[in-house]
Amino acid sequence: MNHTLEGLNTEQQEAVCHFEGPLLILAGAGSGKTRVLTNRIAWLIEEKQIKPWNIMAITFTNKAAGEMRERVNRLVDFGAESIWVATFHSTCVRILRRFIDRLGYGTNFTIYDGDDQKSLMKDICKRLNIDTKIYRERALLSAISSAKDELIGPEEYRIRAQGDFGKMKTAAVYEEYQRQLKQNNALDFDDLICKTVELFQENPDVLDYYQEKFRYIMVDEYQDTNTAQFRLVSILASKYRNLCVVGDDDQSIYKFRGANIGNILNFEQFFPDAKVIKLEQNYRSTQNILDAANGVIANNSGRKEKTLWTANGKGEPVRFRKFSTAYDEAEFIAADISKETAKGEFSYKDCAVLYRTNAQSRLFEEKFLLSNIPYRLIGGVNFYARKEIKDLLAYMKTVDNARDDLAVRRIINVPKRGIGATTIARIQDYAASHDMSFYDAMKQAGEIPGIGRGGSRVAPFVSFIQTLRSKMEFYSVLDLLHDIIEQTGYVRELEAEDTDEARERIENIDELINKAAAYEETQEQPTLSGFLEEVALVADVDNLDEDDNRVILMTLHSAKGLEFPNVYLAGMEDGLFPSYMCIVSDDPGEVEEERRLCYVGITRAMKRLTLTGAQMRMIRGEQHFNKVSRFVKEIPEDVLTGMEKESRQEERKPYEEKAGNERESRLDFKKDYRKAREAFRARVFEPQQFQVKKADHLDYGVGDQVEHIKFGRGRVLQIVEGGRDFEVTVDFEKAGVKKMFAAFAKLKKV
C-alpha cells in the first residue's frame, strides 16, 4: 500500500485519494483532518504527479499553517517548500504586495490593526462631526467590517441604506474611512481579503495567473470562512474546480467575526457535483468525553448529523464541581493540578484551563502564582498592541511608508518634542487642503500659516525620519530598530523612570528586538515591510510552544484546534457561559453558537475533563449570582460525576466563613502579585536563542579588516563601549562609513 494511506481508516483513505472535482470533508473534532489534508497533498504529488507549486493549503492561524507545513515537509521528499501553505490573510498579503498597484495602492501598504482602525475612526468622526455618543466608533467599525465580510463596498452600502438615517450616516463614514485608508496606503484586516477579491474581479490576467498556479486548493477550518473568503476561494477554484474543504459545522464559533456557517452547510448547493465524506471516528478522546460532547451538541438544530465515536474506551467520567465563589473555583483547579502533577499523572503542559472571557484568567493567575504552578497565558492584550511596541513599530512604519499618517501622528510627539495638538491640527488642515499626506505637509512646515514656533520643532523630526530612510539602503530591520531606540532615547527614558512598569516595558522592547533578530535569521530576504507584516498578522496562540512545561490558560476560542490530556472548563454558569447577551437575545442562534463553543471546549480533552462553576463571582465590579450552565445539564448523567453532590458542597462552604480570611490574604497578596507575575512573564521571554547580549570582548579591534553580511569589506575606525553594546564605526569599501552595534552587525574579522 502507498505509504500515504498507511494507518488511515476507510473514510480517511477515501478522502486522501479523491483526485479531481470539489470535495467536502466533514471532519468531527479529533478525527484526524490535518492528517488527511497533508496526506492528500503527498498523495497528489506522488500518485498523480501533481507539481508541488500547483498546490495550495489555506488555514486560519499561523500555528495551523506552521503545523501543516511541518507535516508536509516530513511527508513530501521533493519540492515540499514550493507548496503554498499559508493563512488567508498572509496569502492575500502576498498576492497584494505584488499586484495591488492595479487598485491604486502602493505595494508597500501597511496593515492596520484594531487599535489603528479605532484611532482612524475617531479622526473621521471628528471631521464629519459625528457624535460618538450616538454612533460609537466600535459600532461603526463593526458595521463596516460586516459589510466588507459580505463584500459590500461603500457605494453599494449607500444604495442599500436609502431611507435609513442611521445607515446613511454609516455609509458616509464608510466612504470616508475607505478614502482615508487609501490615502494612508493602508489596509485593514478585512481589506486584505476583499481587496484581493476585487483585484481578481477586475484583472482577469492576474486571476488567470493564480488560477493556473493554484490548481489544487485545500481549505482547513472551512466552517470559519466568511462570504469574502468563500468568494476568494471559489473564484480561484472556478477554473479547475479542484477545491477540497475540510470543516466541522459543529465547531463554527466565529459568527461575530463574519463567519458564515452557510458556506459549509450549503457547499453541496454551490458545487452540486461535490463529493461528501464524513469523518466520525475520533482518535483524541475517551468515549465518556465524546458522549458528553455529543450530548451537548445534539441540542442544536440544523446540523449536519454526525456522531463521534472512538475505539479508545470509556475512560474516567467527566467531573463537575460547583463552588460558592470564583476564588474557590480557581483554588480547586490550582490544587487539583498540583496534586496531579505531584502524582506524576500529568505534567503541567498536559493541563489547560479554558474559559469564556479573558477577564476570568486573573484569578487563575493569582492562584497559580501562589501555588507555584508555571503557566502560560494566551490572549488578553496582544504583545504587539502594547504601547511601547506600537510606538516603535510606528517609527518603523513611518520609515517604511510615509503615507501612513496614523503612524506619523502617533510618534510625532513621542518622545516629547513640544509638538502639541494645535500644531498637529494645523499640519492636518494644511495637508487636507493641499491634498497631501501628513508627512509631506510636515516637510513644508515653514510654509504652514499660523504654525509659529511649532515649525522649528517639526523640522528636526522630519530630518530624523529622512535620515533613517536614507539609511535603509544598507540598514537591516534590526539596525533600524536599534537606531530608533538609540536616537529617540526611548529606553533611556524608561530606565530613568526606574519603576517596575518601566522595566516591564524595557523587557518588551528587548523582546521586540529578539523578534526582529529572529525574523532576519529565518527569512531569506528580510525586508522592513515584510517584518511589519509578519508582526501585524500574528496571534497570541501562534506563539504557543509545546515544549514549554506550563499550564495553558486561554479562552475557548483560542483553544480551537488544540488538544490537552487534562482540560478544565471553568465558569460553567448561565449568564457567563452561555453569556447573558445570548440568553436574552431573541435569536436562538446565539445560544447555539455558544453551545458549539462548549462542544469545542469539551472535545479538546483527551483523557480527563473537569467542568467547574461558581455560584457567585465579580463581573465588572458587580457580584453576580449564577445558576449552573445549561450546557452542564445537557451532558448525559451516566458520564458525569459531581452533579449530585451539588447541594452538600454548598453547605460545607458558606460564603461568610471564608470571606474574612480571603480578604486578608488578598491584601497581603496584592503587594507581591505584581512582582511575582512579572518574574513569571519575564521567563517566557528568556530562553530565546536570539538574545541580544553585549559581548564581553570583540574579536576585532581598531584598524582591523572586517566583513559585513551586507556591506562587504571594511576597516574598523573606532570602537566605543556603550551601556548596552559596543558601537563600532567601520569604513566600508563600497558602502562608506557606518556606525553599528556589534551584537547586530555580526562583523567578522578577515
Place this chain on the structure above:
DNA sequence: CCATCCACGTTTTTT
C-alpha cells in the same frame, strides 16, 4: 503645552 483628576463605559469571543 503638559500633568493630574474624574467620569464613563467596557467585554463575549479575534485574524
Place this chain on the structure above:
DNA sequence: ACGTGGATGG
C-alpha cells in the same frame, strides 16, 4: 475593577 479619554489648572 479597570483603563481610557476628556476636562481642568498650572
